[in-house]
Amino acid sequence: MLLGELITVAAHRLPVNVVVFNNSTLGMVKLEMLVDGLPDFGVDVPDANYATVARALGFHAVRVTDPTRIEAAYRQAFAHPGPSLVELITDPKALSLPPKIKGAQVLGFATAMSKAPARPSAWRAAISATSHGAEPAPRRCANQMEGKS
Numbered sequence: 001m002l003l004g005e006l007i008t009v010a011a012h013r014l015p016v017n018v019v020v021f022n023n024s025t026l027g028m029v030k031l032e033m034l035v036d037g038l039p040d041f042g043v044d045v046p047d048a049n050y051a052t053v054a055r056a057l058g059f060h061a062v063r064v065t066d067p068t069r070i071e072a073a074y075r076q077a078f079a080h081p082g083p084s085l086v087e088l089i090t091d092p093k094a095l096s097l098p099p100k101i102k103g104a105q106v107l108g109f110a111t112a113m114s115k116a117p118a119r120p121s122a123w124r125a126a127i128s129a130t131s132h133g134a135e136p137a138p139r140r141c142a143n144q145m146e147g148k149s
């Protein structure tokens, strides 16, 4: 959903419930690069707060960083008469997997990894694309839910 569509929903007070899974990356594009043997580049998204954007447009919006607060966030959102948005902060290290994994993709992924040590930033990116990365996530489920409105 694009910003213009959110504005239309807000302008007409449509009872649309939006859920954003925020993994801080263009995960599918990152995976496409890696399975083609390329260390990923330019696919990490700066820390965007989609709940704040939605709230500025008049949505009821919550940002969930604690998984135990998801149900409460959904209940609030569905009970709201107008437009609502729930932003779920997910693990940027969780690897997006294609429905069927081909041998060439496995080879490409390994090739991307093998190229990475020559470029430390690429190595970090490749590591962070795996769910078993050695580095800590840049941000993780803080024990809070922001932005009740």
Ligand SMILES: Cc1ncc(C[n+]2csc(CCOP(=O)(O)OP(=O)(O)O)c2C)c(N)n1
Pocket: 023, 025, 026, 027, 028, 029, 096
């Ligand atoms: C209008 C449009 N532009 C570009 C693309 C190409 N594209 C496919 S997946 C993707 C990245 C999607 O990233 P995100 O929405 O963060 O989802 P994720 O892959 O991380 O789950 C892009 C740019 C597209 N599908 N549609």
